[in-house]
Amino acid sequence: MAAPSSAGSSLYDAIVVGAGIQGSFTAYHLAKQGRRALLLEQFPLPHSRGSSHGQSRIIRSTYPQPHYTRMMPECYRLWAQLEAEAGTQLYRRTGLLVLGAEGSPAFGACLQSLAQHRVPRELLSAQELPQRFPGVRAYRGETAVFEPTAGVLRADKALRAVQDLFLQAGGALQDGEKVVAIEPGPVVTVRTSAGVHRAGSLVITAGPWTNKLLAPLGLQLPLQPLRVSVCYWKEKVPGTYGSPARFPCFLSLSTSQAPHDIYGLPAGEYPGMVKVCYHHGRPVDPDERDREPEGSALPDIQILRGFVGQYLPGLEPEPAVVESCMYTITPDEDFVLDRHPQFSNIMIGAGFSGHGFKLAPVVGKVLCELSLGQAPSCNVEPFRIQRFPGQRRAAL
Numbered sequence: 001m002a003a004p005s006s007a008g009s010s011l012y013d014a015i016v017v018g019a020g021i022q023g024s025f026t027a028y029h030l031a032k033q034g035r036r037a038l039l040l041e042q043f044p045l046p047h048s049r050g051s052s053h054g055q056s057r058i059i060r061s062t063y064p065q066p067h068y069t070r071m072m073p074e075c076y077r078l079w080a081q082l083e084a085e086a087g088t089q090l091y092r093r094t095g096l097l098v099l100g101a102e103g104s105p106a107f108g109a110c111l112q113s114l115a116q117h118r119v120p121r122e123l124l125s126a127q128e129l130p131q132r133f134p135g136v137r138a139y140r141g142e143t144a145v146f147e148p149t150a151g152v153l154r155a156d157k158a159l160r161a162v163q164d165l166f167l168q169a170g171g172a173l174q175d176g177e178k179v180v181a182i183e184p185g186p187v188v189t190v191r192t193s194a195g196v197h198r199a200g201s202l203v204i205t206a207g208p209w210t211n212k213l214l215a216p217l218g219l220q221l222p223l224q225p226l227r228v229s230v231c232y233w234k235e236k237v238p239g240t241y242g243s244p245a246r247f248p249c250f251l252s253l254s255t256s257q258a259p260h261d262i263y264g265l266p267a268g269e270y271p272g273m274v275k276v277c278y279h280h281g282r283p284v285d286p287d288e289r290d291r292e293p294e295g296s297a298l299p300d301i302q303i304l305r306g307f308v309g310q311y312l313p314g315l316e317p318e319p320a321v322v323e324s325c326m327y328t329i330t331p332d333e334d335f336v337l338d339r340h341p342q343f344s345n346i347m348i349g350a351g352f353s354g355h356g357f358k359l360a361p362v363v364g365k366v367l368c369e370l371s372l373g374q375a376p377s378c379n380v381e382p383f384r385i386q387r388f389p390g391q392r393r394a395a396l
Protein backbone atom coordinates (compact mmCIF):
# COMPACT_ATOMS: atom_id res chain seq x y z
CA MET A 1 0.00 0.00 0.00
CA ALA A 2 1.49 3.37 -0.97
CA ALA A 3 2.30 5.86 1.76
CA PRO A 4 0.83 9.30 1.21
CA SER A 5 3.11 12.26 1.74
CA SER A 6 0.42 14.18 3.64
CA ALA A 7 2.25 13.84 6.95
CA GLY A 8 4.70 16.42 5.57
CA SER A 9 7.84 16.04 7.68
CA SER A 10 9.44 13.09 9.41
CA LEU A 11 8.53 14.29 12.92
CA TYR A 12 5.19 12.72 13.80
CA ASP A 13 2.92 13.17 16.79
CA ALA A 14 2.84 9.40 17.09
CA ILE A 15 4.27 6.34 15.40
CA VAL A 16 2.37 3.05 15.64
CA VAL A 17 4.33 -0.17 15.12
CA GLY A 18 2.25 -3.01 13.65
CA ALA A 19 -0.70 -2.71 11.28
CA GLY A 20 -2.84 -5.52 12.67
CA ILE A 21 -6.33 -4.58 13.81
CA GLN A 22 -5.12 -2.97 17.08
CA GLY A 23 -2.41 -0.78 15.53
CA SER A 24 -4.65 0.15 12.61
CA PHE A 25 -7.47 1.28 14.93
CA THR A 26 -4.96 3.22 17.08
CA ALA A 27 -3.65 5.03 14.00
CA TYR A 28 -7.23 5.67 12.79
CA HIS A 29 -8.18 7.35 16.08
CA LEU A 30 -4.98 9.45 16.04
CA ALA A 31 -5.69 10.68 12.51
CA LYS A 32 -9.34 11.37 13.40
CA GLN A 33 -8.05 13.61 16.21
CA GLY A 34 -6.04 15.53 13.61
CA ARG A 35 -2.68 14.13 14.77
CA ARG A 36 0.20 13.37 12.44
CA ALA A 37 0.51 9.60 12.65
CA LEU A 38 2.73 7.04 10.96
CA LEU A 39 1.71 3.37 10.92
CA LEU A 40 4.58 0.96 10.21
CA GLU A 41 4.14 -2.66 9.16
CA GLN A 42 6.96 -5.15 8.60
CA PHE A 43 5.17 -7.19 5.90
CA PRO A 44 3.61 -6.01 2.63
CA LEU A 45 -0.14 -5.64 3.21
CA PRO A 46 -2.39 -7.56 3.28
CA HIS A 47 -0.63 -10.48 4.94
CA SER A 48 -1.60 -13.62 6.83
CA ARG A 49 1.35 -13.93 9.20
CA GLY A 50 -0.01 -12.26 12.34
CA SER A 51 -3.33 -12.49 14.20
CA SER A 52 -5.72 -10.26 12.24
CA HIS A 53 -6.15 -12.08 8.90
CA GLY A 54 -9.02 -14.30 7.80
CA GLN A 55 -12.56 -13.49 6.90
CA SER A 56 -14.42 -13.77 10.18
CA ARG A 57 -14.36 -13.01 13.91
CA ILE A 58 -17.03 -13.35 16.59
CA ILE A 59 -18.44 -10.23 18.21
CA ARG A 60 -20.23 -10.89 21.50
CA SER A 61 -20.98 -9.34 24.88
CA THR A 62 -21.08 -12.66 26.75
CA TYR A 63 -17.92 -12.74 28.82
CA PRO A 64 -17.25 -14.14 32.29
CA GLN A 65 -15.20 -10.98 32.99
CA PRO A 66 -17.63 -8.04 33.27
CA HIS A 67 -14.98 -5.51 32.21
CA TYR A 68 -15.24 -6.77 28.61
CA THR A 69 -19.06 -6.83 28.62
CA ARG A 70 -18.92 -3.22 29.85
CA MET A 71 -16.75 -2.19 26.88
CA MET A 72 -19.06 -3.73 24.27
CA PRO A 73 -21.73 -1.00 23.80
CA GLU A 74 -18.97 1.44 22.80
CA CYS A 75 -17.42 -1.22 20.54
CA TYR A 76 -20.74 -1.81 18.74
CA ARG A 77 -21.16 1.97 18.36
CA LEU A 78 -17.69 2.38 16.87
CA TRP A 79 -18.08 -0.62 14.54
CA ALA A 80 -21.35 0.92 13.26
CA GLN A 81 -19.57 4.25 12.79
CA LEU A 82 -16.82 2.53 10.82
CA GLU A 83 -19.42 0.79 8.61
CA ALA A 84 -21.07 4.16 7.93
CA GLU A 85 -17.76 5.89 7.12
CA ALA A 86 -16.58 3.02 4.91
CA GLY A 87 -19.99 2.50 3.29
CA THR A 88 -19.73 -1.25 3.76
CA GLN A 89 -21.30 -3.88 6.00
CA LEU A 90 -18.82 -5.38 8.45
CA TYR A 91 -21.11 -6.89 11.11
CA ARG A 92 -23.70 -9.62 10.54
CA ARG A 93 -26.04 -10.45 13.38
CA THR A 94 -26.25 -14.21 13.94
CA GLY A 95 -26.60 -14.54 17.70
CA LEU A 96 -24.27 -16.55 19.92
CA LEU A 97 -25.02 -19.74 21.80
CA VAL A 98 -22.90 -20.35 24.90
CA LEU A 99 -22.90 -23.96 26.14
CA GLY A 100 -21.75 -24.85 29.64
CA ALA A 101 -22.17 -27.28 32.48
CA GLU A 102 -25.08 -26.46 34.78
CA GLY A 103 -23.71 -24.70 37.84
CA SER A 104 -20.21 -24.22 36.41
CA PRO A 105 -18.47 -21.08 37.69
CA ALA A 106 -17.61 -19.85 34.16
CA PHE A 107 -21.19 -20.25 32.91
CA GLY A 108 -22.53 -18.56 36.07
CA ALA A 109 -20.09 -15.67 35.60
CA CYS A 110 -21.28 -15.19 31.99
CA LEU A 111 -24.91 -15.04 33.13
CA GLN A 112 -24.05 -12.58 35.88
CA SER A 113 -22.12 -10.34 33.53
CA LEU A 114 -24.96 -10.35 30.99
CA ALA A 115 -27.50 -9.53 33.70
CA GLN A 116 -25.34 -6.79 35.23
CA HIS A 117 -25.06 -5.04 31.86
CA ARG A 118 -28.65 -5.75 30.77
CA VAL A 119 -27.65 -7.60 27.61
CA PRO A 120 -30.64 -9.35 25.96
CA ARG A 121 -30.36 -13.10 26.51
CA GLU A 122 -32.38 -16.29 26.62
CA LEU A 123 -31.71 -19.40 28.70
CA LEU A 124 -32.15 -22.77 26.97
CA SER A 125 -32.13 -26.23 28.51
CA ALA A 126 -30.39 -29.25 26.94
CA GLN A 127 -33.83 -30.50 25.83
CA GLU A 128 -34.87 -27.17 24.26
CA LEU A 129 -31.64 -26.69 22.35
CA PRO A 130 -32.09 -29.11 19.39
CA GLN A 131 -35.67 -27.83 18.83
CA ARG A 132 -34.42 -24.27 18.64
CA PHE A 133 -31.15 -25.01 16.79
CA PRO A 134 -31.38 -28.33 14.99
CA GLY A 135 -27.83 -29.41 14.37
CA VAL A 136 -26.59 -28.83 17.93
CA ARG A 137 -26.83 -31.46 20.64
CA ALA A 138 -26.49 -30.92 24.35
CA TYR A 139 -26.45 -33.50 27.08
CA ARG A 140 -27.86 -34.01 30.54
CA GLY A 141 -26.28 -31.58 32.97
CA GLU A 142 -25.55 -29.04 30.24
CA THR A 143 -27.27 -25.75 29.64
CA ALA A 144 -27.07 -22.83 27.21
CA VAL A 145 -27.61 -19.10 26.97
CA PHE A 146 -28.39 -17.38 23.67
CA GLU A 147 -27.22 -13.80 23.06
CA PRO A 148 -29.24 -12.56 20.06
CA THR A 149 -27.21 -9.41 19.29
CA ALA A 150 -23.87 -11.20 18.87
CA GLY A 151 -22.61 -11.95 15.38
CA VAL A 152 -19.78 -12.11 12.90
CA LEU A 153 -17.33 -9.37 11.88
CA ARG A 154 -15.88 -9.51 8.37
CA ALA A 155 -12.29 -9.36 9.59
CA ASP A 156 -10.26 -8.81 6.39
CA LYS A 157 -12.71 -6.20 5.14
CA ALA A 158 -12.70 -4.46 8.52
CA LEU A 159 -8.90 -4.27 8.64
CA ARG A 160 -8.80 -2.84 5.14
CA ALA A 161 -11.56 -0.32 5.95
CA VAL A 162 -9.77 1.00 9.05
CA GLN A 163 -6.50 1.40 7.13
CA ASP A 164 -8.24 3.13 4.20
CA LEU A 165 -10.03 5.56 6.53
CA PHE A 166 -6.74 6.26 8.34
CA LEU A 167 -5.14 7.18 5.00
CA GLN A 168 -8.15 9.30 4.01
CA ALA A 169 -7.83 11.19 7.31
CA GLY A 170 -4.25 12.12 6.36
CA GLY A 171 -2.30 9.32 8.03
CA ALA A 172 0.85 7.73 6.61
CA LEU A 173 1.12 3.95 6.31
CA GLN A 174 4.37 2.30 5.32
CA ASP A 175 4.26 -1.46 4.85
CA GLY A 176 7.16 -3.77 4.08
CA GLU A 177 9.12 -1.69 6.61
CA LYS A 178 10.32 -3.47 9.73
CA VAL A 179 11.18 -1.60 12.92
CA VAL A 180 14.66 -2.71 13.93
CA ALA A 181 15.51 -0.32 16.77
CA ILE A 182 13.73 2.07 19.11
CA GLU A 183 15.62 4.86 20.87
CA PRO A 184 13.59 6.28 23.76
CA GLY A 185 13.63 9.96 24.70
CA PRO A 186 11.33 13.00 24.72
CA VAL A 187 11.32 12.45 20.97
CA VAL A 188 11.36 8.73 20.17
CA THR A 189 13.59 7.66 17.28
CA VAL A 190 12.52 4.60 15.31
CA ARG A 191 14.96 2.90 12.96
CA THR A 192 13.50 0.66 10.30
CA SER A 193 14.67 -1.48 7.42
CA ALA A 194 14.06 1.57 5.21
CA GLY A 195 14.95 4.66 7.24
CA VAL A 196 14.57 6.68 10.44
CA HIS A 197 11.41 8.28 11.84
CA ARG A 198 10.79 10.43 14.92
CA ALA A 199 7.72 11.10 17.00
CA GLY A 200 6.53 12.55 20.29
CA SER A 201 5.13 9.17 21.24
CA LEU A 202 5.27 5.56 20.14
CA VAL A 203 2.63 2.84 20.28
CA ILE A 204 3.79 -0.78 20.06
CA THR A 205 1.03 -3.08 18.77
CA ALA A 206 3.26 -5.78 17.35
CA GLY A 207 1.11 -8.83 18.26
CA PRO A 208 3.25 -11.96 18.82
CA TRP A 209 6.43 -9.95 18.08
CA THR A 210 5.88 -7.53 20.98
CA ASN A 211 8.49 -8.99 23.35
CA LYS A 212 11.11 -8.91 20.58
CA LEU A 213 10.64 -5.12 20.36
CA LEU A 214 10.46 -4.69 24.14
CA ALA A 215 13.64 -6.65 25.00
CA PRO A 216 16.06 -3.81 24.11
CA LEU A 217 13.76 -1.46 26.08
CA GLY A 218 14.40 -3.45 29.27
CA LEU A 219 10.97 -5.03 29.44
CA GLN A 220 9.71 -8.58 28.94
CA LEU A 221 6.01 -9.23 29.50
CA PRO A 222 4.51 -12.68 30.14
CA LEU A 223 3.28 -12.96 26.55
CA GLN A 224 3.18 -16.41 24.95
CA PRO A 225 2.68 -16.59 21.18
CA LEU A 226 0.69 -19.68 20.17
CA ARG A 227 0.10 -21.17 16.74
CA VAL A 228 -3.59 -21.93 16.45
CA SER A 229 -5.29 -24.24 13.94
CA VAL A 230 -8.25 -22.70 12.13
CA CYS A 231 -10.41 -25.67 11.08
CA TYR A 232 -13.33 -25.85 8.65
CA TRP A 233 -15.73 -28.80 8.72
CA LYS A 234 -18.01 -29.88 5.86
CA GLU A 235 -21.79 -29.95 6.23
CA LYS A 236 -23.25 -33.40 5.46
CA VAL A 237 -26.31 -31.63 3.99
CA PRO A 238 -25.44 -28.24 2.47
CA GLY A 239 -27.22 -25.32 4.12
CA THR A 240 -27.89 -26.89 7.52
CA TYR A 241 -25.32 -24.80 9.40
CA GLY A 242 -25.50 -21.55 7.41
CA SER A 243 -27.51 -18.35 7.56
CA PRO A 244 -30.63 -19.80 5.79
CA ALA A 245 -30.88 -22.25 8.73
CA ARG A 246 -30.24 -19.31 11.14
CA PHE A 247 -27.35 -21.18 12.67
CA PRO A 248 -25.61 -18.97 15.26
CA CYS A 249 -22.04 -18.59 16.44
CA PHE A 250 -21.36 -20.79 19.44
CA LEU A 251 -18.95 -21.05 22.33
CA SER A 252 -18.64 -24.24 24.34
CA LEU A 253 -17.01 -23.48 27.68
CA SER A 254 -14.10 -25.67 28.77
CA THR A 255 -14.76 -29.17 30.11
CA SER A 256 -12.60 -32.05 31.34
CA GLN A 257 -12.52 -33.43 27.75
CA ALA A 258 -11.66 -30.03 26.26
CA PRO A 259 -9.66 -28.02 28.80
CA HIS A 260 -10.05 -24.86 26.66
CA ASP A 261 -13.16 -23.42 25.01
CA ILE A 262 -14.34 -24.60 21.59
CA TYR A 263 -16.10 -22.15 19.30
CA GLY A 264 -17.72 -22.02 15.89
CA LEU A 265 -19.19 -19.68 13.31
CA PRO A 266 -21.96 -20.37 10.79
CA ALA A 267 -20.98 -21.54 7.31
CA GLY A 268 -20.28 -18.59 5.05
CA GLU A 269 -16.68 -17.85 4.21
CA TYR A 270 -16.11 -21.21 2.48
CA PRO A 271 -19.35 -22.58 0.99
CA GLY A 272 -20.65 -25.58 2.88
CA MET A 273 -18.01 -25.39 5.62
CA VAL A 274 -18.32 -24.42 9.26
CA LYS A 275 -15.40 -22.94 11.18
CA VAL A 276 -14.99 -24.84 14.46
CA CYS A 277 -11.77 -24.22 16.43
CA TYR A 278 -10.07 -24.86 19.74
CA HIS A 279 -9.22 -21.80 21.82
CA HIS A 280 -5.62 -22.84 22.36
CA GLY A 281 -2.52 -23.81 20.40
CA ARG A 282 1.13 -24.64 20.44
CA PRO A 283 3.86 -22.26 21.69
CA VAL A 284 5.67 -20.79 18.73
CA ASP A 285 8.29 -18.28 17.63
CA PRO A 286 6.30 -15.95 15.34
CA ASP A 287 9.17 -15.87 12.84
CA GLU A 288 8.97 -19.67 12.52
CA ARG A 289 5.24 -20.19 12.77
CA ASP A 290 5.06 -23.06 10.29
CA ARG A 291 8.10 -25.01 11.40
CA GLU A 292 6.80 -28.30 12.78
CA PRO A 293 8.48 -29.37 16.02
CA GLU A 294 9.79 -32.92 15.92
CA GLY A 295 7.25 -35.62 16.68
CA SER A 296 4.54 -32.99 16.84
CA ALA A 297 1.00 -34.13 17.45
CA LEU A 298 -2.07 -31.97 17.02
CA PRO A 299 -4.07 -32.55 20.21
CA ASP A 300 -6.37 -29.64 19.32
CA ILE A 301 -7.66 -31.39 16.20
CA GLN A 302 -8.17 -34.64 18.12
CA ILE A 303 -10.26 -32.77 20.70
CA LEU A 304 -12.23 -31.04 17.93
CA ARG A 305 -13.00 -34.33 16.15
CA GLY A 306 -14.55 -35.63 19.36
CA PHE A 307 -16.54 -32.43 19.89
CA VAL A 308 -17.87 -32.25 16.33
CA GLY A 309 -18.93 -35.90 16.40
CA GLN A 310 -20.75 -35.46 19.69
CA TYR A 311 -22.28 -31.98 19.44
CA LEU A 312 -22.56 -31.17 15.71
CA PRO A 313 -23.78 -34.43 14.13
CA GLY A 314 -24.55 -32.77 10.77
CA LEU A 315 -20.84 -32.11 10.10
CA GLU A 316 -18.23 -34.52 8.77
CA PRO A 317 -16.06 -35.26 11.86
CA GLU A 318 -12.80 -34.56 10.01
CA PRO A 319 -11.61 -31.03 9.13
CA ALA A 320 -11.66 -30.34 5.37
CA VAL A 321 -9.46 -27.22 5.60
CA VAL A 322 -6.89 -26.30 8.26
CA GLU A 323 -5.27 -22.85 8.28
CA SER A 324 -3.03 -21.11 10.84
CA CYS A 325 -3.26 -18.02 12.95
CA MET A 326 -1.48 -16.81 16.09
CA TYR A 327 -2.63 -15.84 19.56
CA THR A 328 -0.51 -13.88 22.03
CA ILE A 329 -1.73 -14.98 25.44
CA THR A 330 -1.18 -13.53 28.89
CA PRO A 331 -1.45 -15.69 32.05
CA ASP A 332 -4.91 -14.26 32.88
CA GLU A 333 -5.97 -13.79 29.22
CA ASP A 334 -6.52 -10.09 29.91
CA PHE A 335 -4.98 -7.56 27.53
CA VAL A 336 -2.01 -5.27 28.18
CA LEU A 337 -2.91 -1.61 27.55
CA ASP A 338 -0.40 0.56 29.33
CA ARG A 339 2.63 2.81 29.21
CA HIS A 340 6.15 1.42 29.35
CA PRO A 341 7.00 1.59 33.09
CA GLN A 342 10.16 3.59 32.38
CA PHE A 343 9.41 5.49 29.16
CA SER A 344 6.07 7.19 29.56
CA ASN A 345 5.74 8.19 25.89
CA ILE A 346 5.93 4.55 24.77
CA MET A 347 2.54 2.73 24.90
CA ILE A 348 2.03 -1.02 24.63
CA GLY A 349 -1.08 -2.78 23.32
CA ALA A 350 -0.55 -6.54 23.44
CA GLY A 351 -1.63 -9.91 24.84
CA PHE A 352 -5.04 -9.94 23.17
CA SER A 353 -5.22 -13.64 24.00
CA GLY A 354 -7.35 -14.72 21.04
CA HIS A 355 -10.29 -12.43 21.77
CA GLY A 356 -9.22 -8.90 20.85
CA PHE A 357 -10.72 -8.29 17.41
CA LYS A 358 -14.21 -7.25 18.48
CA LEU A 359 -12.71 -4.90 21.09
CA ALA A 360 -10.23 -3.23 18.71
CA PRO A 361 -12.21 0.01 18.19
CA VAL A 362 -12.03 0.71 21.95
CA VAL A 363 -8.49 -0.64 22.33
CA GLY A 364 -7.34 1.73 19.58
CA LYS A 365 -9.18 4.62 21.18
CA VAL A 366 -7.55 3.97 24.57
CA LEU A 367 -4.05 3.61 23.09
CA CYS A 368 -4.58 6.85 21.15
CA GLU A 369 -5.72 8.62 24.33
CA LEU A 370 -2.76 7.30 26.36
CA SER A 371 -0.30 8.36 23.65
CA LEU A 372 -1.75 11.89 23.63
CA GLY A 373 -1.62 12.16 27.42
CA GLN A 374 -5.44 12.12 27.64
CA ALA A 375 -7.39 10.26 30.32
CA PRO A 376 -8.44 6.87 28.94
CA SER A 377 -12.16 6.70 28.26
CA CYS A 378 -12.48 3.20 29.70
CA ASN A 379 -11.20 1.64 32.90
CA VAL A 380 -7.71 0.32 32.12
CA GLU A 381 -7.00 -1.17 35.58
CA PRO A 382 -7.43 -4.81 34.41
CA PHE A 383 -4.90 -4.17 31.65
CA ARG A 384 -2.02 -2.71 33.64
CA ILE A 385 1.51 -4.13 33.41
CA GLN A 386 1.93 -3.94 37.19
CA ARG A 387 -0.41 -6.94 37.63
CA PHE A 388 2.55 -9.10 36.54
CA PRO A 389 5.00 -8.87 39.42
CA GLY A 390 8.70 -9.10 38.65
CA GLN A 391 8.39 -9.00 34.88
CA ARG A 392 10.43 -5.89 34.36
CA ARG A 393 14.08 -6.41 33.57
CA ALA A 394 16.18 -4.28 35.85
CA ALA A 395 19.00 -3.30 33.54
CA LEU A 396 18.80 -1.65 30.17
Ligand SMILES: Cc1cc2nc3c(=O)[nH]c(=O)nc-3n(C[C@H](O)[C@H](O)[C@H](O)COP(=O)(O)OP(=O)(O)OC[C@H]3O[C@@H](n4cnc5c(N)ncnc54)[C@H](O)[C@@H]3O)c2cc1C
Binds near residue numbers: 022040043179210213
Ligand atom coordinates in the same frame (compact mmCIF):
# COMPACT_ATOMS: atom_id res chain seq x y z
C1 LIG B 1 -7.81 -18.19 14.88
C2 LIG B 1 -8.18 -16.92 15.60
C3 LIG B 1 -9.51 -16.68 15.91
C4 LIG B 1 -9.86 -15.53 16.59
N1 LIG B 1 -11.18 -15.31 16.84
C5 LIG B 1 -11.55 -14.14 17.41
C6 LIG B 1 -12.92 -13.85 17.54
O1 LIG B 1 -13.79 -14.64 17.14
N2 LIG B 1 -13.26 -12.66 18.08
C7 LIG B 1 -12.34 -11.77 18.51
O2 LIG B 1 -12.73 -10.72 19.02
N3 LIG B 1 -11.01 -12.04 18.39
C8 LIG B 1 -10.61 -13.18 17.84
N4 LIG B 1 -9.29 -13.46 17.66
C9 LIG B 1 -8.29 -12.54 18.21
C10 LIG B 1 -7.96 -11.36 17.33
O3 LIG B 1 -7.93 -11.71 15.97
C11 LIG B 1 -6.61 -10.79 17.81
O4 LIG B 1 -6.75 -10.45 19.19
C12 LIG B 1 -6.20 -9.56 17.05
O5 LIG B 1 -6.20 -9.80 15.66
C13 LIG B 1 -4.81 -9.11 17.51
O6 LIG B 1 -4.40 -8.04 16.70
P1 LIG B 1 -2.99 -7.35 16.87
O7 LIG B 1 -3.07 -6.11 16.03
O8 LIG B 1 -2.64 -7.24 18.29
O9 LIG B 1 -1.93 -8.39 16.27
P2 LIG B 1 -1.45 -8.70 14.77
O10 LIG B 1 -2.60 -8.81 13.87
O11 LIG B 1 -0.51 -9.83 14.83
O12 LIG B 1 -0.68 -7.38 14.34
C14 LIG B 1 0.63 -7.09 14.75
C15 LIG B 1 1.36 -6.56 13.55
O13 LIG B 1 2.61 -6.05 13.94
C16 LIG B 1 3.52 -6.27 12.89
N5 LIG B 1 4.88 -6.17 13.41
C17 LIG B 1 5.45 -6.95 14.36
N6 LIG B 1 6.73 -6.58 14.58
C18 LIG B 1 6.98 -5.53 13.76
C19 LIG B 1 8.13 -4.73 13.50
N7 LIG B 1 9.28 -4.95 14.13
N8 LIG B 1 8.04 -3.74 12.59
C20 LIG B 1 6.85 -3.52 11.93
N9 LIG B 1 5.75 -4.26 12.11
C21 LIG B 1 5.80 -5.26 13.02
C22 LIG B 1 3.14 -7.69 12.45
O14 LIG B 1 3.65 -8.00 11.18
C23 LIG B 1 1.64 -7.64 12.50
O15 LIG B 1 1.06 -7.26 11.28
C24 LIG B 1 -8.87 -14.60 16.98
C25 LIG B 1 -7.54 -14.83 16.66
C26 LIG B 1 -7.19 -15.98 15.96
C27 LIG B 1 -5.75 -16.20 15.64
Ligand SMILES: O=C(O)[C@@H]1CCCCN1
Binds near residue numbers: 058059251354355
Ligand atom coordinates in the same frame (compact mmCIF):
# COMPACT_ATOMS: atom_id res chain seq x y z
O1 LIG C 1 -13.25 -13.70 20.95
C1 LIG C 1 -14.09 -14.52 20.66
O2 LIG C 1 -15.27 -14.26 20.70
C2 LIG C 1 -13.66 -15.91 20.28
C3 LIG C 1 -14.13 -16.83 21.34
C4 LIG C 1 -13.47 -18.14 21.33
C5 LIG C 1 -12.05 -18.09 21.09
C6 LIG C 1 -11.69 -17.23 19.95
N1 LIG C 1 -12.24 -15.94 20.14
